[in-house]
Amino acid sequence: MLMKRKKFIKNILLLIPAFMLMLLNSCKHDDLQITKENENLRLGADFIRNNYDMTLFYAAIQKAGMADVLNGQGPFTILVPSNSAFQQLGITKPSDFDKMNSDSLKGMIQRHVLTQRLLFSDIPVNGVDIRYQTLAGTEVYASLAGYIPGNSQYPANNLYFNGSSVTRKDVNIANGIIQVINKVMKYTPRSTVQDWLASRPQYSIFVSGLKKFGLWSQLNTTGPFTVFAPQNNVFEAQNITAASIMALDTAVYSGRRLFGGYIINKKHYFISDINVFYIINSEPAYVGHITGDSWYQVVSTTRDYFTADVTYSMNLRTPINYPYDNYPGAAGLLPALTDNLTDNGLVHDIQGLLLLPVQALK
Template structure:
């Protein structure tokens, strides 16, 4: 399953450095400390799982090279959110996949938060090759300056205060809420590789929406888990017996956003709404609009997420559920980056097909 593939990206033997561990700290100004990024990660309690992954992938020394680098470091809680909690989880892995995933966490250059332009989706080429997307909002957390702005990278929340702008000899570290989720392949490849999405694949093929997902894109796809289809007694057999001509195109077209070129992370609406507000920031489709909501309360360490589909009258819960969520939480379900878009795995159907019969 794709979830298992994601977890193996970060599996390695736990390496505990013999020197004393420290809490995350940041200098009073941006003067770089003498330590390099690799040494800093190795010597911080909150980053022990990341240190273990880097050691297994053979990248710790790479992050001690001159650089400069900007590295977005998943903390222990970030690894916990994808099921990696102890050394027992690090016994099997694919080293190449792990190395690729970790190299996707950073890029070559030194960028502090205030250096990122105030806009959605600033693009930077990661050390592994794929682009990463840094979104900066005018909203600020626990401060009032440009360095306090709310920032998401590939949909992952960048912590505030002492967990960002950590100046080091060969670059800068920002700690993030989730590991980035890259898969080398198309939307089609991602969906086919995950057997828990087989009924969605069946529906996309039956309604003639499948072939387009191998094109250039970018596409944003909300893929319901098999459990979502079974909830409404929809099986592969019953889906294949549906007559596509009897349903409105949006009934299943909604999941790939009518295959219009879009590149939307789970946190993008939150960023746009803070800055511009209003219904105009919804994802508009024929007859319906989608609002993917996300919020992370850093003080309470609480994450809130939902996907709401409303009709043109602004009503929800008529043609589909009042709310849908990412399957197994944001860290596992949302923001899977593929070569031609983004896939979000959701726990319910966005629309009830029977309500959209012509």
Template sequence: MHRQFIKNMIFMEKIRYRSKTLMILAIGMQILGLVACKHEDLTIAVPNENIRPAADFVKNNYEMRLFYAAIKKVGYVDQLNGTGPFTILAPTDEAFNRMGVYNPSDFDKMNQDSLKKVIGYHVLPRRLMVSDIPNNGIDVRYATLSDAELYVSRASTNPNGGAENELYFSGSEVIRQDVVLANGSLQVLDNVMKPNFNKTVQSWLAGQPEYSVFVSGLKKFNLWDQLAGKSEFTIFAPNNEALKNVGITSASLNEMDASKYQGDVLFGVYLLYDRHFFVSDTQVFARINSNSSFNYFLKNSGYYMTFGGGKIYPSFKLGFGLVLRPGNGPADSPIKSATGDIVAKNDNLCSNGLVHHLMDGMVTPEQALKK
């Protein structure tokens, strides 16, 4: 009995050993099989340890080196690497280039307080994703680090079907949406926003020498003082060269007898009253309701204007156009049209409206003579 018991124990140990050996071989074959068979679609969910806080993310992004230089220049790096949450509205280097900024040293030439306010305007003290913005919302306002509100428009639904989700911050298009940061989110902008804190459209124009003839004309025809008030304006500002194209110069203005001209036509043609339109609004309107134009009569006049625009071929950058007619009847053919598609010169946001750059004059003095 004792010998038989020992034999049984030895037999069971051999079975246990063989089973263990077979199991090891099976595991080894599985490992070899995984190595031999390449599964391209095999993904393993692991925590993303590479998500950086805001300032570090911008610093390590090749297309945002100028924006990071500005952040560093005004002392925002530590704050934007902090707890947050933040939403960073980051213009590309190309966007800064259009503003005449090519190197980090260019920021040394700027007023540092003003620069800090502008950069702070590109930061929201909250985490904002596209889905947080109202569908087809126009000029939804959000606070910024500069204590000034910016305007957000989201064209999310096309009436012909399909979601567009085009997004604009104070007229600047978002070209990359909802980048996740460790302490918030980031939206990449195709243009630098241009807020003019506490400046009216009047004070902004007064500080721009290239519009000096336009300013003189507004003063001569009693259209200037209203631009310092609380009423909103969208101004399509022709520079000195544009007015020269329609026969208006500083010298010719001095010689004009204002009583002989319709001032609301000659210079009022460039003023849109009680409206606050970014150039991007034309694109948003086109997406929402398939109509990118806004029509209106000039103030104190029967002349009829169409303001429209969108992404203009071949650059597909935002631009606008104006078309002036003697009236709004079917027989009223256009008198003149002009465009403005220099992105860096449009969307100058002021406390009581916006100023856009118009590339040509609209009305000659002869066309505005009183009958």
């Protein structure tokens, strides 16, 4: 009896492969295909439309008629400002874009789209201001503060595009990659630092001071320049007006300190660059001479752990080493007002004065 049972089980086991083969043949479809790579991913504009934190950027895409382009073949890297990035600029709802010129919006969106698929790992570690082409034909500057030399075990991996922090890296879409940034990148095409300041009345007192002390015309030259610009209300809080500046005697006051202290010549600094150099070179601050003067400019930065916002403080100092006079200076605590890119440099709003006239006596 036992022998018969073993023989029966053996015959059943021999039949199983044949049964499975018959089953597979019965299920065969000539048109069955393997799922293609990226087939289940959404295209760029479709992904943005369906992401809650990108609704304001999608509203701009719609207004500019760019949805079909961003759903195109690519490959693209779309640098998507989050909703909070637009809110910093006072844009809080989709209808706010209705007040804007659609061609200007189109240019802004094109400048947020790279003409290649750029992963975080593609960017040189500790690279500063690496340039990449955009759909607008312009360039963006990428900086990756990876780690302090000799301490690669704990990388910072802070990535920036035109001074905007990447807060969400390498989001896959069907036609490329999305990198989410915490600020709208600001660039004024075919302009200089001088053009940028002249077209904004809120900086007119600062402009008056630059003109008074012969510092204005240089801002229309090749540069590059990094300028820290106080608005009119900052001067007015100290009872300083355009008229009072025009009344200053250039033989008595040092214009290089009073207004030249706001200009870093021959340097192209996003605020984030100073933070990058702090990480990769252990440089706690930018320190440099005021052009044509013995005093120093000192700029240091702070990166917020939660928001990735980079803010800065700036002051003037007499000798670089102690003993020295260290003036209180001012700060740039509004990231939305920094990193205004032009063709010959950058302008950063600063919410205070570096020196008062009485401190700039020769």
